[in-house]
Structures are given as structure tokens and as C-alpha cells.
Amino acid sequence: MNESLLDAARKTVPTLLANAERTERDLTPAPDSVAAVRAAGLFALTVPRAAGGSEADLVTQVEVLTELGRGCASTAWVVGLNAANKAVARLALPDPAQEAVLADPDSVFCATQVVSPGSSGVRVPGGLRVSGRWSMASGAELASLAMIAVPLPDAGTPMPAMALVPLSDLSVDRTWRAAGLGGTSSHTLVAEDVLVPDGFVTFPEAARPIPPEAMFAGGLTVLAPMIGATHAALDLVADAITGGRAPYMTTYARVADSPLGRYWFTEARRRTDTAMRRTLRVAEVVDGLPAGSELPVTDRVELRVELSTAARECREAMDLLLDLHGASGFVDGNPLQRYWRDVAVGTRHPFFTPYILAEDYGRLEFDVLPTASFAL
CATH class of the missing domain: 2.40.110.10 (Butyryl-CoA Dehydrogenase, subunit A, domain 2)
Incomplete structure (x- = not known):
């Protein structure tokens, strides 16, 4: 993993967080957020080094986009899809078009x-x-x-x-x-x-056939910001429940004084950490494929189920955190409700459609072909 890129991503998070409300209100990433991402070189994640980019592998992309998601999931989403789109363009477009895409490595x-x-x-x-x-x-x-x-x-x-x-x-x-x-x-x-x-x-x-493995870039780069937003929610709720927030009409002075309150929080953290491990594992598998090789379709569906499961774990973690925080977490000025809404929407990207993946898993298990999904 490229530590310098990850450090650059961390340094942009305060700017993204400060502008997250404006980004949502204006329906587009705020200018200061865009400038910070561009200055960090993060719009060039998948641009080849020869063209002025980072040529980052999927593991690095997941780590970077998770960090950005802590600040603003919407901005991180745009950065992630920009990276995936530039990678796919090199497979799907003719040479003059590819040259146009790479002419400015920091473009969107x-x-x-x-x-x-x-x-x-x-x-x-x-x-x-x-x-x-x-x-x-x-x-x-x-x-x-x-x-x-x-x-x-x-x-x-x-x-x-x-x-x-x-x-x-x-x-x-x-x-x-x-x-x-x-x-x-x-x-x-x-x-x-x-x-x-x-x-x-x-x-x-x-048209040249696009390897099925190339589809994973899109799934990984939209899931990572959701994990980042869930991590940000964990940090926010940790501060609340260890501070002065007390369970309503109980003998506890803090939520964290309740054994089950602590358990609820650790369960949320466990689900978030597990989602990250699943996502990194998929990235590592796809990164490790020799050039020109292809995973068996059974392996591809198993990896997609891993990502779909990680998406669900983020939603489960958010539900636990909202239970701990209480109804004030839904107030407009509280970032927790934005994290919740972003994760609820982003983890329902078509790449993670759980019922289709479950159907395809069963079809492959019992050799009932073809699969329902063209993306496999």
C-alpha cells in the first residue's frame, strides 16, 4: 500500500468534514473539498505513473477512500468512481479517447x-x-x-x-x-x-472483452467510502456515550456504564471492522491475479457475496449506533443522521444486490446455469 497516498487522504479529511453539509446542500462536492482532493493527487489514483498518476492498486484505493469517507461520503464516492471509470476507460475506449482521458491526470x-x-x-x-x-x-x-x-x-x-x-x-x-x-x-x-x-x-x-474482475473496481470503490462513514459514526457515538449522555430514566450516568451499552458499541465496531477485512480481502485477491488470468465464476460470485455482506454489516453497525445515540442523532445538525443516510443509500448500489447474488450462488452450487447476473 502507498503510505504517502494514505497520509495525503488523511490530511484532506478535516476539509471534507467541514464542507460535508454544504456538499449535500449544493448537490455537488464543495469547491474547497474538490481543491483539497486535487492537491492531494487523489483524482489520479488509477492514472498510470507515466501519465502523471499514482497507478494505485485496489488495496490502496480501498484504504484511501475509506479515509475520505470519514470526512464526506459524497466526495469520497465521486473520487472512487472517478478512479474506477478511468481504469475501465483504458479497457473500453480506443487509443485517441484514452489519451484524452489521461491528458490531465487530475481531472474528474x-x-x-x-x-x-x-x-x-x-x-x-x-x-x-x-x-x-x-x-x-x-x-x-x-x-x-x-x-x-x-x-x-x-x-x-x-x-x-x-x-x-x-x-x-x-x-x-x-x-x-x-x-x-x-x-x-x-x-x-x-x-x-x-x-x-x-x-x-x-x-x-x-469492443474488447472487459475481464469480469474489472467489475470489482467499481464495487470496491463505492463500498470503501461507506465503511469510512461508518467509522466516522463510531467515533461520534463513542464520544457521546463516554461523555455526559445517560440512558433515559436509568441509574446510569453514561451509556458506557451499561454493560449492554458497551456490548452494543463493540458489536457495531466488530461489524465495521469485519466489513473492512472482507473488502480488503477481495481487493487483495483481485490485485494478486496474474495479468490475463481470470477467476472461475464460482470464485467471482463468492467475492461479490463477501462485498454484499460487508455492505450489510455497515448498515447493521449504523443501526446499533443509532440505538445507542438515541433520537437526537436524527437532528439535522447532527452528522450522525447524514452518515446513516449515506450508508443506507450507498450500500444499496446495484453491485451489492443481495437477492440476485444469493440466487446466483445457488445456481452455481447446483449447476443451474446460466447465472441471472450478466456481470459474472
């Missing part, structure tokens, strides 16, 4: 494959004309470039084209107003008859 790069009905692309001499809407593009208002999946109605294949489009050619519809992770700028990208040159489009017939 957003991506989305969520396409609204009516969105489409038409091949024309020299490129692809694109119109449509692409929602949940995290970091949309910070990004300079976006990667979008473009349906080709007349192509005879359900596979979309992948296009790299400057944000200057798009507009952003501020549609992301959610209970949690409100500051991720996960808004909708809108294209109106935009011409994307050939060198910036991967058409289905030229």
Missing part, C-alpha cells in the same frame, strides 16, 4: 450506462451522432469528460457503443436529489445531436 471523469428510453446513436461518416439522457453520472458537474453507453437501434445487436464526450458538448440536468449521498452530483447528462468522432467511439464489433 464521469461515466454512466443508465440510458433513458429514446436515447440513441446514428452512425454517420466520421463518427456517431448521439442524442439522449444518461442518469446517475456521479461527478457530472465536476467532470471534463464523460463515457456513455449509446444504443444503436439499427445495429442488429443489443450491445451499445461506448462514446467519450466532452462535458462542453453536453448539458447537466440536476435530477439527483436523494435521501443519502446527495452531494455526489449524480445528475443526468443530456446530449442533443452531438457528433462523436470515430476515434472517441468503440462500436460493438470492435
Whole structure:
């Protein structure tokens, strides 16, 4: 792990924390938070060293994003998906597009494959004309470039084209107003008859297979900020229950004087620590794969179940902490309610869908194929 990156991440946490409320209110990471992350070099986590980046492995990314999540889960979410998107772009886009993505290692790069009905692309001499809407593009208002999946109605294949489009050619519809992770700028990208040159489009017939293991980058980089937010909640509640907070109408002067209060808290910590260990284990397995190798599908589903379990453990820890803190934890000015909302939303990312993973686990166990998930 890169200790200098982790130290840089820790130093940004006070700034992210100070601006977390503004980030949520403004529906996008606050300028001071963005400046702190950029100065720390954390928008270049997965950029190759030759292009001015850190080329961080997944273990380092998990550690860094967990630290950022202690300060602001929304900002950490954008940093994480920026890292994952830049890594995937190197697999999914043609060389000229990759060069554009890497031209500024500290830029923000957003991506989305969520396409609204009516969105489409038409091949024309020299490129692809694109119109449509692409929602949940995290970091949309910070990004300079976006990667979008473009349906080709007349192509005879359900596979979309992948296009790299400057944000200057798009507009952003501020549609992301959610209970949690409100500051991720996960808004909708809108294209109106935009011409994307050939060198910036991967058409289905030229698409290279993306290794299934590459999918783990996205899952890991959105889960780590949730673990960080849960750690921040642990710290906040620890201060409260060891201070002057007493259980209502009891003989105890502090929550921490109650044996079961202490047990509740240690259970929350155990779940959070276990979630981190599971997440790091998955990162270590994927990092350790030799170039060009592929995990068996049974191993891939087991690793995804590990991450889904870690996501659930974060939610369980938050519930225990809210029980200990009491109803005042839900007051607008209390950061605990923001941590709770962010974790509740972020751990329900589609990568962690527990019922589909449980179904696929059973299908593989009894050789009832194919799996329900295309991502395996």
C-alpha cells in the first residue's frame, strides 16, 4: 500500500468534514473539498505513473477512500468512481479517447450506462451522432469528460457503443436529489445531436472483452467510502456515550456504564471492522491475479457475496449506533443522521444486490446455469 497516498487522504479529511453539509446542500462536492482532493493527487489514483498518476492498486484505493469517507461520503464516492471509470476507460475506449482521458491526470471523469428510453446513436461518416439522457453520472458537474453507453437501434445487436464526450458538448440536468449521498452530483447528462468522432467511439464489433474482475473496481470503490462513514459514526457515538449522555430514566450516568451499552458499541465496531477485512480481502485477491488470468465464476460470485455482506454489516453497525445515540442523532445538525443516510443509500448500489447474488450462488452450487447476473 502507498503510505504517502494514505497520509495525503488523511490530511484532506478535516476539509471534507467541514464542507460535508454544504456538499449535500449544493448537490455537488464543495469547491474547497474538490481543491483539497486535487492537491492531494487523489483524482489520479488509477492514472498510470507515466501519465502523471499514482497507478494505485485496489488495496490502496480501498484504504484511501475509506479515509475520505470519514470526512464526506459524497466526495469520497465521486473520487472512487472517478478512479474506477478511468481504469475501465483504458479497457473500453480506443487509443485517441484514452489519451484524452489521461491528458490531465487530475481531472474528474464521469461515466454512466443508465440510458433513458429514446436515447440513441446514428452512425454517420466520421463518427456517431448521439442524442439522449444518461442518469446517475456521479461527478457530472465536476467532470471534463464523460463515457456513455449509446444504443444503436439499427445495429442488429443489443450491445451499445461506448462514446467519450466532452462535458462542453453536453448539458447537466440536476435530477439527483436523494435521501443519502446527495452531494455526489449524480445528475443526468443530456446530449442533443452531438457528433462523436470515430476515434472517441468503440462500436460493438470492435469492443474488447472487459475481464469480469474489472467489475470489482467499481464495487470496491463505492463500498470503501461507506465503511469510512461508518467509522466516522463510531467515533461520534463513542464520544457521546463516554461523555455526559445517560440512558433515559436509568441509574446510569453514561451509556458506557451499561454493560449492554458497551456490548452494543463493540458489536457495531466488530461489524465495521469485519466489513473492512472482507473488502480488503477481495481487493487483495483481485490485485494478486496474474495479468490475463481470470477467476472461475464460482470464485467471482463468492467475492461479490463477501462485498454484499460487508455492505450489510455497515448498515447493521449504523443501526446499533443509532440505538445507542438515541433520537437526537436524527437532528439535522447532527452528522450522525447524514452518515446513516449515506450508508443506507450507498450500500444499496446495484453491485451489492443481495437477492440476485444469493440466487446466483445457488445456481452455481447446483449447476443451474446460466447465472441471472450478466456481470459474472
